[in-house]
Amino acid sequence: MNSKDGMRYMELVDVYEKLDSTTKRLEKTTILADFFRKIGGEDPELLPVVTLLSLGRVFPTWSEEELGIASKLLMNAMALVAGVRPEDVEDMMRDAGDIGTAAELLLGKKKQATFFTVPLTIQKVHSNLMKIADISGNRSQYKKMEILRELFSSASPEEAKYITRTVLEELRVGVGEGTIKDAIAEAFSVEKGVVERAHMLTNDLGLVSEVAKEEGVEGLKKLSLKPGKPVKPMLAQLSPGIRESVEEMGWALCETKYDGIRVQIHRSGDEVNIFTRRLENISNAVPEIIEYIEEALPHEDFIVEGEIIVTKDGKPISFQYILQRVRRKYEIEKMREQVPLKLYLFDVLYYHGPQIDTPFEDRRKILESMVDVMEDKLQLSNQVKATPEDIWRAEDLFTESLKGGHEGIMIKDPHAPYMPGIRGKKMLKRKAEPETLDLVVVGGTYGKGKRAHFIGSYLLAVQDENNELKTIAHAATGLDDQMLLELSEMVEPLITKKTGRRVEIVPSIILEIAYSEIVKSPEYESGYSLRFPVVKRVREDISIEDIDTVERVESMFKDVQTL
DNA sequence: TTTGTCTGCCCC
DNA sequence: ATTCTGC
DNA sequence: GCAGAATGGGCAGACAAA
Numbered sequence A: 001m002n003s004k005d006g007m008r009y010m011e012l013v014d015v016y017e018k019l020d021s022t023t024k025r026l027e028k029t030t031i032l033a034d035f036f037r038k039i040g041g042e043d044p045e046l047l048p049v050v051t052l053l054s055l056g057r058v059f060p061t062w063s064e065e066e067l068g069i070a071s072k073l074l075m076n077a078m079a080l081v082a083g084v085r086p087e088d089v090e091d092m093m094r095d096a097g098d099i100g101t102a103a104e105l106l107l108g109k110k111k112q113a114t115f116f117t118v119p120l121t122i123q124k125v126h127s128n129l130m131k132i133a134d135i136s137g138n139r140s141q142y143k144k145m146e147i148l149r150e151l152f153s154s155a156s157p158e159e160a161k162y163i164t165r166t167v168l169e170e171l172r173v174g175v176g177e178g179t180i181k182d183a184i185a186e187a188f189s190v191e192k193g194v195v196e197r198a199h200m201l202t203n204d205l206g207l208v209s210e211v212a213k214e215e216g217v218e219g220l221k222k223l224s225l226k227p228g229k230p231v232k233p234m235l236a237q238l239s240p241g242i243r244e245s246v247e248e249m250g251w252a253l254c255e256t257k258y259d260g261i262r263v264q265i266h267r268s269g270d271e272v273n274i275f276t277r278r279l280e281n282i283s284n285a286v287p288e289i290i291e292y293i294e295e296a297l298p299h300e301d302f303i304v305e306g307e308i309i310v311t312k313d314g315k316p317i318s319f320q321y322i323l324q325r326v327r328r329k330y331e332i333e334k335m336r337e338q339v340p341l342k343l344y345l346f347d348v349l350y351y352h353g354p355q356i357d358t359p360f361e362d363r364r365k366i367l368e369s370m371v372d373v374m375e376d377k378l379q380l381s382n383q384v385k386a387t388p389e390d391i392w393r394a395e396d397l398f399t400e401s402l403k404g405g406h407e408g409i410m411i412k413d414p415h416a417p418y419m420p421g422i423r424g425k426k427m428l429k430r431k432a433e434p435e436t437l438d439l440v441v442v443g444g445t446y447g448k449g450k451r452a453h454f455i456g457s458y459l460l461a462v463q464d465e466n467n468e469l470k471t472i473a474h475a476a477t478g479l480d481d482q483m484l485l486e487l488s489e490m491v492e493p494l495i496t497k498k499t500g501r502r503v504e505i506v507p508s509i510i511l512e513i514a515y516s517e518i519v520k521s522p523e524y525e526s527g528y529s530l531r532f533p534v535v536k537r538v539r540e541d542i543s544i545e546d547i548d549t550v551e552r553v554e555s556m557f558k559d560v561q562t563l
Numbered sequence B: 001t002t003t004g005t006c007t008g009c010c011c012c
Numbered sequence C: 001a002t003t004c005t006g007c
Numbered sequence D: 001g002c003a004g005a006a007t008g009g010g011c012a013g014a015c016a017a018a
Helices: A009-020 A025-042 A044-054 A071-082 A086-096 A099-110 A122-134 A139-152 A157-167 A177-187 A192-202 A205-222 A242-249 A285-296 A319-326 A332-338 A361-372 A393-401 A481-494 A550-559
Strands: A233-237 A252-257 A263-268 A273-276 A302-312 A342-350 A378-380 A382-386 A407-414 A423-429 A435-446 A455-463 A468-473 A495-501 A502-507 A509-514 A517-520 A526-529 A534-538
Touching: A009 A025, A009 A044, A009 A122, A009 A157, A025 A044, A025 A177, A025 A205, A044 A122, A044 A177, A044 A205, A071 A086, A071 A099, A071 A139, A086 A099, A099 A157, A122 A139, A122 A157, A139 A157, A177 A192, A177 A205, A192 A205, A233 A550, A242 A252, A242 A393, A242 A407, A242 A423, A252 A361, A252 A393, A252 A423, A263 A285, A273 A285, A285 A332, A285 A342, A285 A378, A302 A319, A302 A361, A319 A517, A342 A361, A382 A393, A393 A407, A435 A468, A435 A550, A455 A481, A455 A550, A468 A509, A468 A526, A481 A495, A481 A502, A481 A509, A481 A534, A509 A526, A517 A550, A526 A550
Parallel strands: A233 A423, A342 A378
Antiparallel strands: A252 A382, A252 A407, A263 A273, A263 A302, A302 A342, A407 A423, A435 A455, A435 A502, A435 A509, A455 A468, A495 A502, A509 A534, A517 A526
């Protein structure tokens, strides 16, 4: 069946629908495993592609390719195909709560006209999506839309739904890397741990599925850590409390948590490369870091990790500045003068062979042996050892960290191996208690998926000296299902205007909002905004005259160090 | 040439 | 990034 | 406790429109 043209995309769509119809992970795993096995038998070359598409991805993690299409361009393309205005698509999206469903509806109407079309194959969909990433320059948006148009015109409404979701990389069928790994293990009868490890080291589940099928456990075990090939960084969980965490570990190594960007630095032969958390190569943007590494570390292969921050007179300054450096392609030398960087190293993954299975305590010693510290340029993270008996060491470090303008502390299990991509209990973070503001709701945006028929995000304002309201942030997180419903019911009758997914409302509902930091913002009327806003509660006990003011926000911002 | 909008497995 | 939810 | 999904601010770069 289909042996000549390859498997139909519709078969994959059926799998998506099945996945979407259950919330049980075990069922999802089996559905996927069965499908992977089937592909492996009928069309093995397709296996890596199907693995990626099942994750809602077109390219593997390590790839630098980008589609350059998101909701706006996609809506334009849909409007083009369906012969309606982009605004109509947006309205439809708001009402359907999902751009995929909107595509399904729009193309369903169109469909009767074009009856004879060649059925889409999985290969065709994937290769066309890959083509999109190669298009750039003048009229590129038009050319990208043409490719989408071609796909849509031979797609059934159901297929269109999943093509749009794939383009946006929000498949939303309850499948992520965890489920895919389980499914590969189940499909090809290999241990889950082996799959997990192979994934850690390659960042390519497509490759992992292929190797699992073709070579089994032996093949997977051959995949290894190599300088030059980035791996996903190990991630930290929130600590419930310093004492509790240290006690649970027995004893802990605690370090200052620097507020910058996490980097993984590889030396392979003569080449030094710097990767971000998402494995983007930013070596060109931060030349001085390369120079520091050349000077301070051995000229041998290694992988080390650290945090790059911006400092002024040795003191850390606001996180915002580093964003001017990370993805910069032009005027790098000029910005190098204006926004000087400092690197704090805190881990090693490879030196004289892989070290990820070495306990953290020993990795730190290896790192110390590797580095010649450069004042103001490159240092090791500030570290103390804490036990339940001398827990004050950790607590003091925390206080000192905040006083010094840093973000808090990391609490690390000295016995833990380095677990790429894992967010576990072996590495914890503790940050300052958030501050709060009382703000009034002046608008909102309708959500997607679970929040399709609710306002998924609220626009908030402070008042100025003339009691005029000035916007300051949106908040969306912190709302549980019940509060989401209640708030939506309160807001509905207050809506004065709807534009696409956005609404304006009569100001009257007051929310207490927690946040980590006030930042300067050109986007909001107040001139300021909030980092990590979280809704805490509805304040029914105060009235609109009592909300916080621009003046107060301004005075609180003064504490932040700027260039 | 300048301005405005959109995009990013972006960074956090 | 933070937070909530189903398993 | 994990995995997944829903959402935050801000930056540079890439295009399109003016």
